[in-house]
Amino acid sequence: MVIKERYNLAYGLAGLLILAFFVWTFNLLFSIQNNWAESNDVTAMDKDVHALFDPWRNLNRPGNDVLENYEVAVHKKELRRYLQEYRQARSRLDTHDRARVDLGNYYRDMDAAALEVETLARRVLELAAERESLRLADADAAMISAAETEAATTMARMDQAFQSGLETIAGMDQILDQRLRDLDGARRAGFGSLYLIIIVALFSSALSLVLLRRTSVQGEALRASSTHLNAIVNNVVDGIVTVDERGNIESLNRTAENMFGYSSDFVIGRNFRSLVQPEDRSLYDPAEFKSESGPSGRVSEFTGMRCDGSELAMELEGTQISVEGRPIIIHILRDVSERKRSAKRLQLAAAVFENTSEGIVITDRHCNILSTNPAFTAITGFAADEVIGQNPRFLQSGIQTRDFYDEMWRSITETGHWQGEIVNRRKNGEAYPQWLNINAVKDGSGHVTHYVGVTFDISELKASERMKDEFIATVSHELRTPLTSIHGSLGLLDSGMAAKSPDKSAELIRIARANSQRLVRLIDDILSIAKLESEKIKFQLRPLNLAELVPNAVEANQEYAKQYGVHIRMEPGGDDARVLGDKDRLIQVLTNLLSNAVKHSPADGVIGVSYGRNDGYWRVSVTDNGSGIPKSFRGEVFKKFAQADGSDRRKQGGTGLGLSISKAIVDRLGGRIGFDSEPGVRTCFYFELPIMQQHWSAEAGAERFVTSAELSAPAE
């Protein structure tokens, strides 16, 4: 500390001296400059004035002839006048000179006067020039003589005046010279003092330097080490803040300044708490860091507050030390927000890893499994601990060829990734298709460190693809079969082979016709279902009364039923069963249910048809006493081409699409379709449609429904 003060003193002294030196010098230079200018002006002006009178001097030469004298006299007359004026001007000048002490004014007025003189003198010269050109040949002799006399006397007087004028000028000259000499003296004096100042300044600087050197010899080592220390302190990654016992900040290193966004001088003296978020302030206690032996090693986490109020996640390690008897607490602060963010990102990644429905396998670069996620276990049946350390080839199903795997490996080693469909095998032996995406993970230098495989179970996708394929195959088969019959029978008829036998011919014709009809029905149904599923069918919704619709449908199908020896019985129901629907489509549904029932009824069977309310719906039920629907088939009933007993299709001309069409229609009308079945006893198929609300208005004369609120309201 003492050293520091000495430094300060020396610097101060030198500074002051230098400052004084500069001020004085500047001042002096300024005045010197002015004086320089002035003296230059004076000299110049002096020269000018002298120059002005040169022509006069020339004019006053003895021995000129009369004419010349005359001219001269005239000139001199003029000149007298001008001299008078000049004298006046001069006297004015003198007045000015006496009146003004200030050098600046003196010269300024002199300047003005000299200008006047100049003007007048010029005029003299002009006149002189004019007069020269005058030819006085015509001049009167008398005038000349008179003029001569006049001229002679005036001449004498002029001379006198001229002389005195010259003397005045000379006097002025003297004054000017004196002035110049004064200036020179001042200049020299100025220079003298300038030199003095410089010497003094140099001396005091030298003195200071000597002082400094003496102290710096002592502090050389210390300074070097403190620079070293400063360099360290300011360049560590962590913030270092020192505080006193009470927590007031004594110093901040550069990192700490950057962390908080303050510069040290702003913060020094304030309490450390001001760098902590308000809610954490109570956690900070400088007394915590007292410890007798070395750093406490205690690390606490708190949220710091930057200069803009934003949060800064920090780790704080504090140590109390003693410096020159005073306790000082050193805080080492580490910004952990990045670490926290990374931790959060890792958490997120881990959550994704755990919860995604895609199976993930991570291997090292030798393809040994390091980790698998729960989805992997769910898909393959292998638990993580069963497979860690192994090569994933135990999943291979044997369905893909050697070439397939070679190609996969080649792609991975060359491009770092591969994706495609693969069939693997679960733990239970089941082969399943999946979509596999393999990526190589590389480090900074481009070397592979891990492989990551992500799998999507596509068995369902495959299943629906397969169903579609099957459907198409089935449809095409269904269409080709009757075509074969038609084609075949017509071919046989055409060949004349059956000509001999009318029975056979009739049979062939029947076959052709029946199959044509079957084909037409099939095509109709396929188109229906396609249109219904793509919602392209236009429905005409109208209020319909099931009480009329259902009995009509029963009537219409009675003949058909009779062919199978079955009777349809219409159970009585209410008169009013209104629904909103499309009449044709509903009839289609009823017909479908009825014909199914007929086909499944035993001979002499009875089919019961009824309708009734169920919740907010009207339900229409068709019950038969047939073989029922086997449990295994229950889920498939409404699917396309699904038939529990395949013989139906061929024998009874069904298309296999009826129920799926009916379902599509009922769904579209906002209703539900379903069945109950007791195998071997009975089957009941039903569909339901929402009850249509009745018309409210009294004007239409329709029924008026009274709400409970109305009943309790006071009568009007």
Add this chain to the structure above:
Amino acid sequence: MTTPDDIVAVELARLSADFVARLPEELQAVQDGVSAWLDAPRDPQRFEILSHRVHQLKGSGSTFGCPGISRAARTLEQRLGAYRRGVDAGQPPAAEDVESAVQRLQNEVLRAQSRAPEANE
């Protein structure tokens, strides 16, 4: 003891039920109107009547607690307008747009039907 609020609620409920009950008829009229108009799209009168009806449906739909109906009616109104503009410009657009809007309205009416509370007998 019925408060004024109760009375208003009853009235509103009655009007809403009335609205829902009239929907099938309205729908029928709209369906018929659309078919008739698509047959003669240059007939201004047919368009006016149809458009007016659909417009009313749009308004009363949201008033009586059937926003779905209102939305479907709005779509239909837009499609009818677009179709007419196309016809006037000499380029009638696909009728599917109008028809699918009608379908949507049908669905909404059906939905309203199944949601509506039953009237007590």
Add this chain to the structure above:
Amino acid sequence: MGRDTLHRILYVEDDADIRKIVSMSLEMVGDYTVASCGSCAEALQAVDDFDPELLLLDVMMPDVDGPATLRELRKRKSAADAPAVFITAKVQSADMAQYRRLGVFDVIVKPFDAMALPDRIGQIWQQYLSGEYDHAG
């Protein structure tokens, strides 16, 4: 093993109409003797007595399909060696391989010309006789 001319064909097809037409065609045009059966069960009932020389089977049948029916028939001595022909609406190379493994000699695609069928059968029979066929047994 085989005789020069083919006489007896066991035909299994569930669709009655097609069955009728094919039988008619084979019998009237081809002059063969045809035992037509509507299902695997019927075929198993008839096969021993009928002692067929050629088996003609529809592939897509409900319950027991063509290939399954063939497997059953192959268990009977009377049908163990007879060449088999499938009738099917779809043919894919994968299926063909499978059929060959079952000892199916050829496949007829639906729809087929009923008039041409007898000739086709004749051709197949000739090929069989000339030993191109190698029944795996």
